[in-house]
Amino acid sequence: MNLTQVLSQISSQGIKLWAEGDELKIRAPKGALTPEIRDLLSQNKLELLQLLQGKTNNIDATSVPLVSVSRDKDLPVSYQQERLWTVDQLMPGMANLNLCIAVRIEGLIDIEILQKSWNEIISRYDILRTNFAFVEGSLVQVVIPSLTNE
Known part of the structure; x- marks a missing residue:
């Protein structure tokens, strides 16, 4: 799974990420941080931090797709x-x-x-x-x- 797909999946769950220094900070709705998403964040932590700190050139804000959230669930x-x-x-x-x-x-x-x-x-x-x-x-x-x- 590439970084764009990771960000798309995370944002579709209502999870917010930001960087404070060298730390990746997370705010998520109750129940949104499943073990699978935690593993995904751990596996991609360095790349996510670089992106959030503006230290990477391979992904820009326009390359992260807007994902429509299904209205079938709460x-x-x-x-x-x-x-x-x-x-x-x-x-x-x-x-x-x-x-x-x-x-x-x-x-x-x-x-x-x-x-x-x-x-x-x-x-x-x-x-x-x-x-x-x-x-x-x-x-x-x-x-x-x-x-x-x-």
Whole structure:
């Protein structure tokens, strides 16, 4: 398995890597660091460190493919998502973490076109259709596949 394939597999699991000096640092969702992935990281540690430190020329940022994550299984939450969810559980209904903006639209508005525009934006970005749930004791992202209000 080449370095590009290693990075692709690691990123598809939501695992983040970075270098601090000569140390390879890892942040991963619960259960993502399987024994196979740990072995893969160990076998490629030197090359990964060189890449992260910018000491290698054989792979650049554009050669690492973006990998679509399957929506057939539960998606892990990021650290920031889990933190915000926890704050909401401790202080339910508080709007302190919401960013609000008001826009005044003047003139004639075609409500149907406006609704279609919003629906198109929402259909393009999974995060706008994402809820959170507990599955087997872990907080996960649940992406609603499509809009029902067309």
